[in-house]
Amino acid sequence: MHLHETPVLEAIRERRSIRRFTNEPVTREELAAILEAGRWAPSGLNNQPWRFLVIARDDPRREKLAGCTKYARIVRASAACVCVFLEKASMYSEMKDHQGAGACIQNMLLAAHALGLGAVWLGQIVNDQPAALSALGLSESEFELQAVIALGHPDQKGDSTRKPLSELMLEDY
Template sequence: MKDNPVLAAMRERRSIRRYTQEPVTLQEIEAILEAGRWAPSGLNNQPWRFLVVRAGDPRQEILAGKTKYAHIVSRARALFCVFLDREAGYNRSKDLQGVGACLQNMLLAAHAQGLGAVWLGEIINQEPEVTRALGLDQSRLELMAVLAVGRPDQAGSSDRKPLGELLLEPVARKEQA
């Protein structure tokens, strides 16, 4: 697992909630967006839509005012608002799964570039108010998450339950001949 860069990135990525004041470059932002764009989706419908709010944009404080994680939003150097485009969807469950894959790709792209990021889901408790406050069409777009991104100003940490606790039954082993 450690020899494979994709598997290593999945294992090493952490949620980072504190950032330095150093900006995130346009090239880094575009790489994160490209990673999201290439996520799998049912029927390849790609139902996600992005709004990037960079540090200093007045919409950053609008977003901060809509979540209990205002301190993270206010310090982020870039915020990636990810929406579900209802007009592009065909099956809500599959569309939500696709958006989740999109978000994971974006988090991995941030990590791969040495950036820190965190998936903020609590803000959707204020949806569609957030969408309306951003001046977007709330009948078409539904906020799924905001990714806060910046240069890490903290080390990440995490642990996981043992795999055995997550399996509904043991994986059958087949011996190679």
């Protein structure tokens, strides 16, 4: 096996942001596998400050959530949205906890891809914390929304490019 052919490295390379979905539902087992992947992300001092809320297609909060982002059509088209928060009482370092949340979100995106599902990390929705948390019936004093992951069965092929590694390196290695 070549180094670049491991399943994890392939998933990292092949995962794409998917913004269009079929009407096919996502199963509870698929959602559980995605949430488990997030649960196993690294965090500073292993504090695991993330909290999850799944908004299913028939959830009355879904339309309120869609109203909090310019990407409302993606929220509406998804089979489910996984809202990822930091629980403020469980945080110990703002920078490290935000980094951990990013790792948690990436784990879930990779899990969705591994299951043959499509997903996209919606970040713009976090710009108005009061509106987003209110739409979900949550308290600003308790939670900080990190992202909404819209997911479902893909109805498009993803596409992306990356800069060459040489452009990203500060020094040759």
